[in-house]
Amino acid sequence: MKRLLQSLPLAGLLLILWLVLNDSLSAGHLALGAAIALTLALLAPVLRPTRARLSHPLVALRLAGHVAIDIVRSNLDVGRFILRAPRAGTPSGFLDIPLRIRDPHGLATLACIVTFTPGTVWTGHDPERNVLTLHVLDMRDPQHLTRIIQDRYERPLMEIFE
Structure with a gap:
């Protein structure tokens, strides 16, 4: 559950990007964009083994x-x-x-x-x-x-x- 909550900001940004690129707010684009965005957001940590820490x-x-x-x-x-x-x-x-x-x-x-x-x-x-x-x-x-x-x-x- 914690991993899902941490993925939501990235998923939200990806969904917005999907909708802007497709220039549509239809239910189909919302559902497909949400599924793709959530999947990519959950898989993103695998692609970045070292995490960045902003100290200042x-x-x-x-x-x-x-x-x-x-x-x-x-x-x-x-x-x-x-x-x-x-x-x-x-x-x-x-x-x-x-x-x-x-x-x-x-x-x-x-x-x-x-x-x-x-x-x-x-x-x-x-x-x-x-x-x-x-x-x-x-x-x-x-x-x-x-x-x-x-x-x-x-x-x-x-x-x-x-």
Whole structure:
């Protein structure tokens, strides 16, 4: 019974997603969506053997605010970059960033943050050296981007997950 109660929030979100994607509130879609959502919610813990623990929720909220601001800024920067017709000499390329974070949930969150931010794409992670490889659209200042990743994102994620 406890497992069923713990699965209800995820099941509710999945049901809402199902209904939105199907653009229908019919009884059939409600019943099928509820069955699929509940089944997936009950099976979800099997897919995640290690559970994430958020130890500092205020740090997480502050990080979410920083990410939202950075996404807006990055959208504007990428728009300006594209509109000014990049020349052949505009530097873009791959950047290796050493990381300290080891928690898989923190690394997954960092991957989402980096990929959600226009102008950067997470292209790889070497777990042995713990080095993140990014593709960066505008690499005029790679040290600045490295500091942003390490100080603005990685440090709070380490507080939250480790």
